[in-house]
Amino acid sequence: MSEKKIKPLNIITDGMNPVIKKHIEGVYYASTLISGMVWFETGEGAVVIDTLINIPSAEKVLNSIHEKIKFIIYTHGHADHVGGAKVFIADNPEIIANKYLPERFDRYKFLEPYRNLIAGMQFNVPSTIFGKGVKNYVYPTKIFLGDYTFKLGKYTFELHTGRGETDDAVWVYIPELNTAIIGDFIMGPWFPNIGNPWKPTRFALDWVKELERIRLLEPEYIFCSGGGYLFKGEQAKKAMNDNIEVIRSLHDQVVELINEGMHITEMIHTVKVPKHLNNSPFLKQNYSRPEFFVYNVYRWYHGYYDHNPAHLIPRPEREVMKEIYSLIGSKEKLINRVNKLFEQKQEQLALQVLDVLIQSEPEDIEALKLRMKLVKILAQDDTCVMSKNAYFYSTKEDKKTIRQIRKKSKDFPS
Numbered sequence: 001m002s003e004k005k006i007k008p009l010n011i012i013t014d015g016m017n018p019v020i021k022k023h024i025e026g027v028y029y030a031s032t033l034i035s036g037m038v039w040f041e042t043g044e045g046a047v048v049i050d051t052l053i054n055i056p057s058a059e060k061v062l063n064s065i066h067e068k069i070k071f072i073i074y075t076h077g078h079a080d081h082v083g084g085a086k087v088f089i090a091d092n093p094e095i096i097a098n099k100y101l102p103e104r105f106d107r108y109k110f111l112e113p114y115r116n117l118i119a120g121m122q123f124n125v126p127s128t129i130f131g132k133g134v135k136n137y138v139y140p141t142k143i144f145l146g147d148y149t150f151k152l153g154k155y156t157f158e159l160h161t162g163r164g165e166t167d168d169a170v171w172v173y174i175p176e177l178n179t180a181i182i183g184d185f186i187m188g189p190w191f192p193n194i195g196n197p198w199k200p201t202r203f204a205l206d207w208v209k210e211l212e213r214i215r216l217l218e219p220e221y222i223f224c225s226g227g228g229y230l231f232k233g234e235q236a237k238k239a240m241n242d243n244i245e246v247i248r249s250l251h252d253q254v255v256e257l258i259n260e261g262m263h264i265t266e267m268i269h270t271v272k273v274p275k276h277l278n279n280s281p282f283l284k285q286n287y288s289r290p291e292f293f294v295y296n297v298y299r300w301y302h303g304y305y306d307h308n309p310a311h312l313i314p315r316p317e318r319e320v321m322k323e324i325y326s327l328i329g330s331k332e333k334l335i336n337r338v339n340k341l342f343e344q345k346q347e348q349l350a351l352q353v354l355d356v357l358i359q360s361e362p363e364d365i366e367a368l369k370l371r372m373k374l375v376k377i378l379a380q381d382d383t384c385v386m387s388k389n390a391y392f393y394s395t396k397e398d399k400k401t402i403r404q405i406r407k408k409s410k411d412f413p414s
């Protein structure tokens with residue numbers, strides 16, 4: 001067994017250094033590890049699509065935009081697409097977004113404490129990164145639903161709204177360049193982010209329909225992940241085909257299993273990515289993963305009730321666990337079983353059995369240490385940012401709890 005500590009996967013930092021690339025004369029894109037933007041210099045002004053994640057990143061790009069910014073288009077309201085907008089508004093550009101984007105910004109404001117908490121879990125960043133961001137967000141000056149086209153200089157910008165990773169998506173097609181800018185409808189090389197354990201539902205079926213609509217245009221170039229990635233020709237085709245196939249397949253499997261009445265905890269282990277897509281360079285499971293996809297589609301189509309009357313209006317979990325723990329009657333018995341499961345490499349099951357003890361005795365240091373041991377195993381080969389960081393956060397919190405318990409017993413020895 002490896003003795004290595006769990007390390008978080010850090011994809012957000014405060015002052016990221018964007019890499020700026022030229023596609024063709026007047027068309028540029030910039031990216032950080034998590035965010036991207038692209039801009040088109042039309043001869044009559046620049047059109048900026050997405051704005052990077054925060055002001056320090058955006059400031060490093062500003063001087064590379066050679067024309068007056070006339071339009072900003074948000075592909076959706078996620079922080080990594082809108083966070084730097086303030087830097088680009090000196091010339092009062094029209095800021096265009098989906099009709100539902102302002103509601104997202106409003107939500108981010110009233111959910112700020114929760115969102116700060118989960119930023120720590122999901123991204124291992126201090127709460128201030130997103131807290132500051134929300135206050136800096138720039139609301140659009142024009143919102144729409146459906147299709148909207150405008151021309152500026154040598155280019156036509158055809159905008160279309162849709163639902164995908166969010167309900168407030170916009171993708172853009174420029175016929176003169178046969179280029180589509182599609183936000184997070186494709187996440188660069190990453191498996192589609194259909195499912196995030198902390199966040200509201202994503203729209204798998206709408207997502208795939210929108211990608212199919214984009215594919216019909218046969219774009220030669222696709223800027224995605226805000227513009228952080230550029231796929232060309234055959235690569236663009238394959239990126240679309242693989243994303244479309246995996247979303248259709250997983251979505252349809254979940255629908256079938258819902259109709260068969262399978263329990264969600266069985267479903268996440270039953271639904272599989274088609275074998276031939278397992279090594280697709282466009283579906284790397286470094287951010288989201290299929291289990292999260294399954295939960296998400298299930299949540300969209302299915303209520304919380306799993307048809308078990310014990311779960312309809314349940315007592316608090318902690319109360320139930322305490323009952324079970326008192327029936328087991330012995331901490332030693334429970335710990336022995338957890339250790340046995342650990343030896344049999346059933347860490348997840350062991351973690352759930354151990355939870356009976358932790359929920360009943362939240363200040364049991366031995367139990368917290370055992371949880372850290374199990375979580376370390378679960379995390380060690382995990383390359384998915386969201387699950388790995390969730391495990392890292394749990395361990396960080398357990399260490400903090402142990403320190404507090406020890407301090408308390410020192411201050412007030414029994």
Ligand SMILES: [Zn+2]
Pocket residue numbers: 076078165184
């Ligand atoms: Zn996004």
